[in-house]
Amino acid sequence: MKFGQLENKEVIKITININSDLIDKFRDKVNENHMFYELYRSNAGKNKWNIICSAMDWLTVVSKGITKINIKNDNGFASNHLLSLNCMQYIVAIDILLESIKQLYRVLDGEDNYPLNKDKSIFKQSEISDDKYFKHIRAVFGTHPVNLKSVDGIRKNNDEKFYASWSTSVLLDYDFSVFLYSNKPEKENIKFGFDIEKINEYAQKRYNLLNDLIKKVDIVIQDHISNKKKIDIKENKNPIKQLEILIKENEERISSQYGYAHQLNYLYRLLKVDIKDDEWKPIIDNYKDCNAP
Incomplete structure (x- = not known):
């Protein structure tokens, strides 16, 4: 060798x-x-x-x-x-x-x-x-x-x-x-x-x-936003049904925890409240109407 x-x-x-x-x-x-x-x-x-x-x-x-x-x-x-x-x-x-x-x-x-x-x-x-x-x-x-x-x-x-x-x-x-x-x-x-x-x-x-790759991260996010903007959100005259639609769209477009998730879920829970007390019912109904989407 x-x-x-x-x-x-x-x-x-x-x-x-x-x-x-x-x-x-x-x-x-x-x-x-x-x-x-x-x-x-x-x-x-x-x-x-x-x-x-x-x-x-x-x-x-x-x-x-x-x-x-x-x-x-x-x-x-x-x-x-x-x-x-x-x-x-x-x-x-x-x-x-x-x-x-x-x-x-x-x-x-x-x-x-x-x-x-x-x-x-x-x-x-x-x-x-x-x-x-x-x-x-x-x-x-x-x-x-x-x-x-x-x-x-x-x-x-x-x-x-x-x-x-x-x-x-x-x-x-x-x-x-x-x-x-x-x-x-x-x-x-x-x-x-x-x-x-x-x-x-x-x-x-x-x-x-x-x-x-850093630039591609920005491109991925911008492409996602642009694509979702092209998709119309369905409308429903029923406030609760409309909120259900918006909650689902927020989850698909942004996240189940971010975006408008907190506000939408708050309104949904609020409108689902069923008040039996006659004394408070008009006040609660009026509050619901003011916060309806």
């Missing part, structure tokens, strides 16, 4: 530019209008609000924690088990970021509207997208390094498989490298690696899509 030239890489700095204020801004936006919660807590038979909450929570974890992952090499050329684990943690954190952003797009903008699905601008692989190439990096450096189907993320039509060595940060070519061993006896080991700078660019580009 021939190793590359050694280089002084005692410290690899994670200078990833992920500002946790952005996910906080997105969280504030979705909590800004209770109508948004109502639209997604029961949507097409599913609680999609919970999907949004999960994605927000993990984006917060990644944005606030990833710079604290220690990938400092104190062992020189020797194996560094903790460094390999930290490298895996770093890659998996980026993968969680990616999947969280994708989930938010699926909920807010439909299944196929994630805008970077075919992007190749970071890793510049001719045959596969950045997302697919990153998934290969994730497989090699963390999720299943002992069972790989390709060396570059492109599966060949044969039975060759590959198995990764532990990762190291001391080879010249990359910030982190492994050797990929083939199950074919005649095949040489293949070096595979990544540079932190490219991974950072990849993560930042996807994390910054939160700016677009």
